[in-house]
Amino acid sequence: MRKDGLENNILIQILDIDRNINKNIVRNKEDRGFLSQNILNELRNLLEHIALCIYNTDTNQQLDS
Numbered sequence: 001m002r003k004d005g006l007e008n009n010i011l012i013q014i015l016d017i018d019r020n021i022n023k024n025i026v027r028n029k030e031d032r033g034f035l036s037q038n039i040l041n042e043l044r045n046l047l048e049h050i051a052l053c054i055y056n057t058d059t060n061q062q063l064d065s
Contacts, residue, residue: 010053017046 021042024035055061 007053007056010049010056014046014049014053017042017049021046 021039024039024042027035
């Protein structure tokens with residue numbers, strides 16, 4: 001059961017990152033430089049969480065972010 005909870009936690013974090021990226025894209029006219037930095041940071045977080053999710057699935061590990 002711990003594994004399912006961990007996977008759900010990672011997926012919830014991925015969805016939160018997705019929402020943040022979408023918010024930044026919608027607001028891109030306000031301060032493009034600042035928002036671009038936010039988007040790049042969120043993309044890095046997204047890639048890390050996706051990699052963690054794939055690794056956990058492939059190796060049956062219980063790694064958390």
